[in-house]
Amino acid sequence: WWPIVTPITTSTFCGALQYYNWVNYRQPFGATLTILGLGTGKWMAVSTSWMWRSNYPPNFVMPATLLPSALVLDIVLLLTRNWTITAVIGAWMFAILFYPSNWPIFAYSHTPLVVDGALLS
Numbered sequence: 001w002w003p004i005v006t007p008i009t010t011s012t013f014c015g016a017l018q019y020y021n022w023v024n025y026r027q028p029f030g031a032t033l034t035i036l037g038l039g040t041g042k043w044m045a046v047s048t049s050w051m052w053r054s055n056y057p058p059n060f061v062m063p064a065t066l067l068p069s070a071l072v073l074d075i076v077l078l079l080t081r082n083w084t085i086t087a088v089i090g091a092w093m094f095a096i097l098f099y100p101s102n103w104p105i106f107a108y109s110h111t112p113l114v115v116d117g118a119l120l121s
Helices: 002-025 030-053 067-080 083-101 103-110
Strands: 113-115 118-120
Touching: 002 030, 002 067, 002 083, 030 067, 067 083, 083 103
Parallel strands: none
Antiparallel strands: 113 118
């Protein structure tokens, strides 16, 4: 469910900070700041909770990449300067770009392996 739930939940945080930055300062980089903050917090939680305390491998708990999606959301607001178009087109592109931007992270786990003569994927 992470490809469906993650863009929906993170786009609400992005929209809140993007609204504040746009209304008060006319700066269209609220989504990028939000994703950088959420990513920093996630990496701190992964490194302290999983890697240092339990010696769990970091490739199993790697956080998702949302920065390309946030950049597209900010660019849509910058180009259109319209909240309605940003909410419809930008949020749609934010969600659509989320899954393909994470393919390089999880590509190693999609390679087939041969174990004891059986092909595993």
